[in-house]
Amino acid sequence: MLAIAKGCAVMGISGVPVAVEADLARGLPSFDIVGLPDCTVRESRERVRAALRNSGYDFPLARITINLAPADIRKVGVGLDLAVAVSILAASGQALARNLEYITFMGELSLDGMLRPVRGILPGCAAALGSGSDYVVVPRDNAREACCVSGLDVIAVDTLNEVVEYLCSGSTPRRIGHRPRPPDAPASKAECDFGQVVGQDAAIRAIQVAVAGAHNLIMVGPPGGGKTLLASCVSSILPAMDEHEALEVTCIQSVAGAVSPDGLARERPFRRPHHTVSPAGMLGGG
Structure with missing residues (x-):
């Protein structure tokens, strides 16, 4: 058989x-x-x-x-x-x-x-x-x-x-059906925004230009200069994720076993790996 x-x-x-x-x-x-x-x-x-x-x-x-x-x-x-x-x-x-x-x-x-x-x-x-x-x-x-x-x-x-x-x-014990995400669902508020940053006008302007043009950006400076704070504020000026972006982020969370209780991710992720992390620790190895 x-x-x-x-x-x-x-x-x-x-x-x-x-x-x-x-x-x-x-x-x-x-x-x-x-x-x-x-x-x-x-x-x-x-x-x-x-x-x-x-x-x-x-x-x-x-x-x-x-x-x-x-x-x-x-x-x-x-x-x-x-x-x-x-x-x-x-x-x-x-x-x-x-x-x-x-x-x-x-x-x-x-x-x-x-x-x-x-x-x-x-x-x-x-x-x-x-x-x-x-x-x-x-x-x-x-x-x-x-x-x-x-x-x-x-x-x-x-x-x-x-x-x-x-x-x-053919009986369905628990038929859930599809629950689409509301198109006007508001994105979660960012943890911080540029209103909390004192000074750094040139850096803020550079970030705004990079975000508006979808350019890559690297920030170099001494420890404590505010690089991480500035980077964490970037999501506050980004638009809400569209359906494709939300699905891609949720797929990554699903494979990692870190899916939000609400299902589809609505918040843009921000990761801050330690500056001593190795390439294998950052990207995975094996």
């Missing part, structure tokens, strides 16, 4: 659609995952096995092969747990395999079948929409973040049993 469920992997701050193919064949019972999985994806075998049993389903006594396509992209993270479980249930006939091509599944499974939130839901939902999905099934704690993507119906679930119930009966 063969069944295919749709999931998403995260590369950088972008989502990549992944087809999770489950094949059940005769032979000695085994459970293998292929398609360049990393160690966390390979460990999902034990999470999925325990989650199925503790949720009341039979784990197939067969030779199970899970292929994560495209096979030339490395799959990282725990967000494919739910898609792997659904593909096995569909291949073994314990869950209806209808309309799986229109549904994307994302979430981490605990051993008792509960779903845990994962990072990278927002870029994953964007990739799901681009791959032709109409619905996305996510853990309840990720629902608000998933709603930031327009055009998807978000199904928020707490357990694997709720997912199977949705597939078999």
